[in-house]
Amino acid sequence: MQNRTRNIYLIPYALWIVLFVVAPILLILYYSFFDIDGHFGLVNYEKFFTPVYFKMALSSFWYAFLITAICLVISYPTAYLLTKTKHKQLWLLLIILPTWINLLLKAYAFLGIFGTYGFANAVLGLFGIGPKQILFTDFSFLFVSVYIFIPFMILPIFNALEELNPSLTDASRDLGASPWTTFRRVIFPLTIDGVKSGCQAVFIPALSLFMLTRLIAGNRVITLGTAIEEHFLVTQDWGMGSTVAVFLILIMALIMIVTGIRR
């Protein structure tokens, strides 16, 4: 009896998962077996293993890695500092605040800031550095991406640090460990789960970024996300688009598994 009522509670969740997670993935898988003329086969998969798509996958991977790494390097100290400040919640709110603004609006704002006659170049001009091209470079792409993703990295690390029992660090210090050793042997290992979920929350969406690649990088950075968008909207080659999506899902699953393993 008790078991049955428990199963009833499961229904909304199961429905959600089947309708919005399993079914779409199966549909993508199904579409990926049809070539542009609607013939069933593995043509799309053969095409994926040509240099063009291989290079694209590699560059997506590389940029996603860079974005995640930069986010982590900035976020960990920030989160650490946050836990030490007086008005934690206020500072945290200020970090989350930008995520309330639409991504497209922020991207457009950066078009203005990074332009030849924009704010960034005006500041550079004060220091006597002539106008530089900032927009449509790797730098601007990485900068804006990191700016967009950073709250998703700070939050889990902040939570992990908050949960850390302070007596452990005190004990470590009492037993004669230097601050660096305390950090390396106590704090970091105990917050590694926060770092992992932060990395997942950044790396996975970064892998399929597509709008920024056009707006901020001027299509000089091409990721798998760009290819999917193009195949669905322009060439109408839904099969190839789905195939790229299948590989993205596989890569993401792989990352979840690798970062999910507990020691």
Add this chain to the structure above:
Amino acid sequence: MKQLVRLFIGVFAAAFVLLFLAARLNTSEGYSGKNTLTIYNWGDYIDPALIKKFEKETGIKVIYQTFDSNEAMLTKIAQGGTTFDVAVPSDYMISKMKQEHLLIPLDHDKLPNLKYINPRFLDLSFDKGNKYSVPYFWGTVGIVYNPKMLGGKKITSWNDLWDKDLRNQILLVDGAREVMGMALNSLHYSLNDTNEKHLLQAKRKLDALTPNVKAIIGDEIKMLLADEEAAVGVVWSGDAAEIISENPKLDYVVPKEGSNLWFDNMVIPKTAKNIEGAYKFMNFMLDPKNAAQNAEYVGYSTPNEAAMKYLPKDIRNDQRFYPDLDKVQNLEVYENLGKRMLARYNELFLEFKMHHK
């Protein structure tokens, strides 16, 4: 928990009140089933004052929606679930929609104003006898450039873009057919070329252009060129007109090797619910005075012969936007190359985008 429940109830209540208000507003303004007309057009492609005028004259309420590429429009109409009464696709897309039976044949008796259209824009290859479409705007693809930033240098041909002095100065519109067509034209091939050898040659030529290309972007190109972010842009003629009206220092040229000549026509898609209203709207837009007002606002070239006299002289006589089509050579209309060829064009375009400096 109590707070959460209260929050949910509050949100629901607010949503219902808003829905109710919206419905009331719609009926009070006359938005009801039969009396609305849904128009599906390119962004920024009509004078809003004309929609108001049409609503006043006919009592029909207009719902105006926009798209940013022919392909996106096709996907939406082909998928169904939409009720677009009038759409404005381009030439090659019209022949494709015709093939896929997505259009309703037109009754010319209901479009008396069709007589004002310059016969040169009627009976074109993509729609013989204008069975499915009536002209809206036409134009070219060309180069807009800033002579001041180029030290007074003039650009007259596609091949000028490969000049070493233009390093990092070119913005390209993000369209596979436009950019591939430019490369094919620069090699004196047709921009409808399907010969694989020629296509690869064009791709290699594009790769050589990479150092000069600053970015490949969408509608933002207008803002960036007007702001002098780059000196040269490859754009559609109407975008050029808009850029120039914002920054008169810029100039537009249709390259001498040839370029694309395109037409955007009004059609009634199969999804239409208010066909009578659609005829009324099309006829309204074909009226010379309205066509002239629209052309002046949007900046593209009108195919309406009778409208020309209502246009200011400097627009009407501007050879850049109203070239004498009998004299200009090498202008080609895009043909519907088929899905497979379009995919090939896009693939090469993608490879060009990935080519590093």
